[in-house]
Amino acid sequence: MSHNYAIHIDDRVLEVELEPDAEPSRFQARIGDVSHSIEKLCMSAERIQIRVDEEVQTLAVAHAPDGLWLDLRGRTRFVPFAERASRRARKGSTGTNADNTLVTPATPSVVTRILVEVGDDVVEGQGLVVVSAMKMEVTLKAGCAGKVMTVGTEVGAKVSPGDILISLQPTAVAGGASSSSASGEANP
C-alpha cells in the first residue's frame, strides 16, 4: 500500500509516494517519474538517517507545530506541513494581507512611532507605523491608497504577526474590487 505526501519546499511542491518494501526499513519513493530506493537507518526525535539510492544522508530534525525544521550538512530549511503551507503563502511576509488593507508586523516587534491618525488619507507606499525588533526599525507602509479606519495599537506596545495595527479603507479604483470580501478567499 502506498502513502502520498505533498511536500512544500520554498515555492515548489513535491508529490512523494512512499511504498514500503518487503523488508521492514526499506521503501520505494516515487517523485514524479523518478523512483528512489530508501533504507531507513535512524528515525529519532533529533535525527533522520536514510540511505537514498546507496548514499547515506543524515539530517537533524526538529518538529514545529506547523512543519519540520531540517538540517542537511549545516544547511537548514523549514518545510511546512501541507495544509499549513498554503496558508503561509497567502499571509506573505510583507506585513499586509492579500487585499492590502490590514497592516500587521512581519516579526514580533515593539511599536515605536505611529505616523497617522484615524481619518487620514494615505497614498500607496506611505509609511503608517514604525516597529522595532532587535534594534532594527522597520516602517510598515500602506499597500494601497485609502483612508485610515482604525489605529489598533499604541507606542510601546509589543505586537506579533497577526495583530492588526492599522486598517485602511481603500480608495475605490476604477474597475477594481474595493473591499476584502470581494476577493472570495477567506483569510486564515
Add this chain to the structure above:
Amino acid sequence: MFKRVLVANRGEIALRIMRTLREMAIESVAVYSDVDREALHTCFADRAVCLGDPTPSQSYLNIGAIIAAAKATGAEAIHPGYGFLSENPDFAEQVVAAGLVFIGPSASAMRALGDKTAARKLMGARGVPVIPGMDDPESDPAILSERAQQIGYPVMLKAVAGGGGKGMRVVTRPEDLAEAAILASQEAQAAFGNGAIFLEKVLTRPRHIEIQILADAHGHTVHLFERECSIQRRHQKIIEETPSVAVDAELRKRMGDAAVKAAQAVGYVNAGTVEFLVDAQKNFYFLEVNTRLQVEHPITEAICGVDLVRLQLEVAAGKNLPWAQEDLVSRGHAIECRIYAEDPNNGFMPSPGRVLRAEAPMGPGVRYDSSLFSGLDVPVQYDPILSKLIVHAEDRSAAIARMRRALEECVVLGIKTPIEMLMDIMDSAPFHKGETHTGFLDEHFADWRPSSLPDHVIAIADALWQLQPPQTADAGLSKSVSTQSPWTSLGAWRLES
C-alpha cells in the same frame, strides 16, 4: 579575592563570566528581566535578582536597580560584560560610590577615551598615528568641506559621542557633504543625545586590527597581540581571527607598543582594546579604544592560553599582572564566528522566534559560548547575538578546516541564522587567501543566496518522518525498562582468580 560578584549583563557573556567566577569559587549574582527568567545565565548563577520590565532602560541599563541588587545580595563587585553599561562612566562612578568594585577601568579613563575627538588628540599628542582627520567637533559645513578637501575624498562623517559603528556616513563627492553632515548630526543626536560630528579620511580596503591590552593598578601594562576583525556587516563584526595574516613580528611590536602607550596615556587599568585600521602599505592608524572586554576576546584567550575574565577579576582585586610582556607567547591560530538571530537571506532582518533545538559543536579545539537552549524564545528587546563559535588549531588552514567542520555540526533549528553563509565564507577563495578587509562582504558576498539542497532528499526525509514519526523519549524509556533484563545487559565478564 571577592566572595560574590554581580554580572550586570545577560546572554552568552553573562554565562561566560559566571563560569570563571565558579572556577574561582566566587559566588555569582545574575540580574534578569521578565523575558530572561528561563535564560541560561539566570539559572546558572548562585543567586538571581529580577529587574522586571524587559525594556533595556528599565532592566539591563537601569543603574539604580542593578546597584540595589548588588547591595541586597552582598555582592562586592560588578562585572559589566560588554554593551549595556560597560562603557558608561556614570555607572562606573556610581558603582564605586556605592562602595563596590567596578571590574573595568576608571570612569575618568572611560570619559577620556569615550569622546572620539578628544581620544584622537590624546593619541596624536603621544605620537600614536591617527587617521588623517579632524581633532575637534565641527558643525559648520563650510569648515567641514574645507577640511575634507585637505584630507581628500572619500571621507567618513562620525559622531563624537558615538561608537560601535553607529552614526557613521561615507561621503564620496564634495557636493554631498553639506547635506550628509546635517543628516549625520541629526542621527547622532537621536542615537547618543549629542549631535557633534567630525570627519576622517576613508582608507581603501583597510583591515580592522585591534590590540588587546591589560593593565594592573600598579603601573604594569601589556598587550596580548592582535585580532583582525575585518569581516563586518554594517560595521558590525561577524568573523574575527588571530594572528592577522597582514601583521608580521615587526608590525605587531609597533602596534603593540602604540596600544600600550595609548593605555598609559589615560592611566588605564584592567582590560581594554585599542582598535586600528591598517592600509595596504601596512600603515596603521588609531581608530578608537574600547574600555571593556570585547565580544571576540576568546580568540586571544585561545592563542595565549589565558582567561581574561580571571585576569580582570585579579586586577580589580589589586593583584599584579602575572607576567611581563616578554613572557607572553602566542600559539597557533584562532577564529571566531558570531551567530546572530538574523536571516542573511532576507537582508539580515532579525529572526526572532522559538529555538526548537540547538546542538553545540564539539571536539578538539572547539569552544562554543552560547545562550541557546531548546525552547528559548529569542527576546526582541536585545541585541540578537545567540552564540559565538571559536576554534583553535595549529595554523590558519587547520583553523579554517576546523571552523568549517564545527559550523556544520552547529545546529540551530526553529529560527534563521547566518550559519550557512558563514560556512560559505569559510569555503571562499578570498578568505583562504587572507584577502580580508572591511569591504569583504560587500565585495564577495553582497548577493549571497543559500545553496540549493537536493529536493528529493529533503522531501523523502520529510515524508518518511510523517509516515513513521519517531517514538517520543518517554515512550522509548518505558519500553526499554520493561524489556531490559540485567542479565541481557551484563556482557562478557569473568571472575578474578
